[in-house]
Amino acid sequence: MLDQSPARTLLSVRDLSVIADLESGPRTILDRVSFDLQPRQILAVIGESGSGKTVLARALASWLAPPLRVSGGEVLFEGRNLVDDPAYARRLAGREIAYVGGNPAGALDPTMTVGTQLVEKLRAVRPEVSAAEARDKAIRLLQAVHIPSAARRFHEYPFQYSGGMMQRAMIVDALISDPALLIADNITQPLDVTVAAQILKLMRELNAEFSTAILFICSTLPVACEASDRVIVLNKGRVVESQTPAELVARPAHAYTRALIDELPTLWQGGPDPRHERPKAERKAIMSVRDVSKAYETQGKSGRALVQAVRRVDFDVFAGDNFGVVGESGCGKSSLMRLLTGLERPDAGQILFEGEDVGAGSAKRLRALRRRFQLVLQDPYGSLPPQSSIGAILEEPLKIHRIGDRSERRERARAVMSEVGLAPSLYEKLPVGLSAGQRQRLNVARAMILEPTLLIMDETLSALDQTEQGKLLDLFERLQAQHGFTYIFISHDLTMVRRVCSRIAVMYLGETVEVAPNDRLFFDPGHPYTRALLSAAPTLEERRYRPEDCLMEGEPPSPIDLPPGCAFASRCPDAFDRCRVENPRLFSRGGHALAACFLNPDPFDPTEEEVIHD
Template sequence: MNMQAPVLSVRRLSVDLNAASGRRPIISNVSFDLAPQEILGIIGASGSGKTVLSRALVNWIDPPLEIVSGAVTFKNQNILELKGTKLREARREIAYVGADPMGALDPTLPVGRQIVEKLRAVAPEIDATEARERVIDLLAAVRIPSPNHRFHDYPSQFSGGMMQRALIVDALVTNPAFLVADNVTQPLDVTVAAQVLRLLRELTDRFKTAIVFVSSSLPTAIEAADEMLVLAEGAVVERQTPRDLIASPQHSYTRSLIAEIPKIWTNDAIEVAPVESGAAVISVREAMRFYRVKKRGTFASYSEVRAVRNVTFDVFAGENFGVVGESGCGKSSLMRLLSRLELPNSGQILCDGKDIAALSGKSLLKFRRDFQLVLQDPFGSLPPRTSIGAIIEEPLRTHGVNRRQARDRAIAVMGEVGLPAGLYDELPLGLSAGQRQRVNVARAMALEPKVLIMDETLSALDQTEQFKLLNLFERLQAKHGLTYVFISHDLAMVRRVCNRIAVMYLGEVVELAENTRLFFDPGHPYTRALLSAVPTLEERRYRSEDCLLEGEPPNPIDLPPGCSFASRCPHVFERCLHESPVLMSRGGKDLAACFLIDPMRAPRGETRSQTRQAS
């Protein structure tokens, strides 16, 4: 136990929601101490009060929320009583990172410039050159590719995962005394999340920073924290070390959270059987998608970002097809191609055998009915001033359904997805993240589609809400014969629901396999690296020290010769540096793009270090 004076002391903190319908408690009598260099994990389901608590710790509570009692003491000052200049001075040693990265920075200024301005405002003795170098070093530390180049990019040019990493840099750049990290790893892929957890630990060791780590993922919090608080309905119901919490949970709420964690490798993991191959609903053939990017410092010179490269696969009727990979691997670009938001530069996307690029008029309208998209952000994807009923009816009205039929259909589909009919005239403002995603699913289901493309649909939700929505998806599939394409970085979720899975790296599919084969016998080192970083309470089948990635992905503008994974692969040999592997059969329908499964692979005994020396 750390016997030093606490960095932060919270005593009987209570926060109420003072709404027109009446007052109700959100946080009730929360007390804890945060020691120097300690990482305190706070876990709880959606609606438990985690985010309200994290904001209260930095005195960031606005109406209709109201702090009604308690104290948050930092350096002998109650933060809750500070205002104006004194509050700003205290916040120079306090950092906060939230879970909504895309709206956090000014969209009109480059990301690096904004972080430098913050650093120099807090530490004016640092000159511009030193500040720039420190920011670029931290961008590299959180594995943002090409940090020198990305320093000058605008927020709109960052993916959601990269934006979250940039905000972590923004928080760390001033070496804060304590940091509140509110669900910072939730939008990140597993390898980057693992890197961020290590970075937070290094921060506590190097600068003695204390961290309040708020998470919806119990396995992630367990990996990060020294102590755990379990929050239920705004109250702390349990505090233990991570090991004791898992070995001997004392509260029924904690036990229910543990029970909902998907199993991956244990005997009671859900096994997803392959679907009998029938007609292909979607066929992707050698699809390529490039984006032109202006070269910095030039007037009219451009480079090409190769976002999707030579992708080929089929999705069969009634199948759950998964697409996984790190942020920036091309998953979202592929989603835009599948949903015809963009067209490939070359290759084809076929729907029931027809090239969707050639569709127009009524045939295109039918495609839009049959292929529906459910997006990631449950908050930004719903218009805040439109009623829930009108949101669900919108696609029906677009397709010519009259007002009365649209209303009847909207109410019926609300019942299917578990939304009370009484919400029809309500605005989405008061809905939880899980309820908002049900509205998105209802809007997609209104047109009775054949295929739902789920682009990180569950990544913003806690494990309890994910569990409920996955059960909903199963019921809808059984009733309507739906086909799902799950585009996700959440491998535990993919393990539970997908029949076949494509693994993408730098725009290419590097492995395509059935569920069990992929998780128990992956054919590509990159797949093993992803699996080694999955947050889980089970004993991992693959050790991170053997598999976890080194270095950065290559720049997609200037890809090296040979295998694009060679610079990060623990098994690289000479052939990998000069020749690019293609997908090769591993038996059955399983494929992997790796020379390790090729009979013509490197001679035995050749090591990575020898290969590097030879090259």
């Protein structure tokens, strides 16, 4: 690492401008951006989609590609202008200036072990380091980022890492060359709240231990404030504000910053929300999940093994309701989604949609059922066929179900575009020109066009910034009021779930460990894992649950080799001997609230069916 002194500036950006050379003419992406970054400082950059955050990150890492180019200004690293010396800038990339992106899944070669790739990276940038030295350093860094059993994990392949572990492995990949500057571009946005909290804590530790300056790009203001020493706010390519986190929240100087703060959803502010309670007379189950389990066979070192993905899950979703499913990566949310939509069949139990067993019928019958329930996926880019026009994408479900003639399908497609806020002029266009928010509106329109009674949203908003999320949540509320949809929200974003869901199930290692009405879950959770999730949720509010009391370290146990007793016991601050030998069933807490924890006083009586299914 370059010799550093706290008194001097490591990175000085002066009037940096970037343009995109388009057929229609040059378009400004960054407009005279200026800031300084000191050694050991963490500087956050916040702004909505399109503000120029990622372009800024790539410009500093010398990764701009046509049609983007720097049109003016300076990037001074240790006093040397990288804009005027691209060869020097390329030599620094990966050595003194490291970059970590927000999509770790495709960042490593799946055919090589993680450790091999880390060693190759270090020896490529530091040829004087021996293979043994590189291996020892890689394992030390894997330990430093809190990857359990680092020496063993060193020899594992990327597919054997969870999403949170992969993100930490990518931080190791960036740090292994001892960079002076780490550029972290939206590294917490795809992660669930507990893993994201661990990553933020880790960044602070690494910043102090390795003296690395960090430029932290993010889309959520609470995360930016929690992670950094200073925050700069980007709006339409310009820096509109630069303050410490405390000053920014207490006294925002720019109207755009005030708008970002005002639009933040809250977790506890204002107390319980009466909108989350529905009269008992309205309760009619539209989907019932009855003791559902699903395991997947995998090939391990010692032969075949079973991954227990979903275990004895049981809940009802009521007509007109918004039912949330939350939990960490690997808790079984996506596997449950595949079962709910009939993409896979459960090994045990039933999933009843309007009284019909989703997993028991023929393919023809399932197709008919799917007309009445639809899935909206997470990825706004990979979920749309790039070569089909927007009109063709919308008309396809109508063709599959043989609904209407060509004119009627076109009319229905245009009508649903209008409902979700897509301009009619986009009908013949390809989705390539749409923003992430517009793409998700298109996905919602594609699901709506069959007029279903149930929409299943699988992390539908997780790829969007807080501004776009707010717009889509407003859209969902309006559509539900108009059409009476029932929603299932599968998400790791507790602020979104708090805003829109009336009842919520919390999953951990394939099980439902808590099911409760919205206000009960947020103000009086019955399971230590739920409290840990709430303590980790990014917010500007005063927390009801302190991370130091609730937040667990490390990874969940392996779903292949589950421990005896409660699966959460190894991470639970309140666990006692009984927890390690006996797995608790759901305990009734009254008021339609359940929690699988021995700390609750009254065990659930299975004859009291209304406790779960009322």
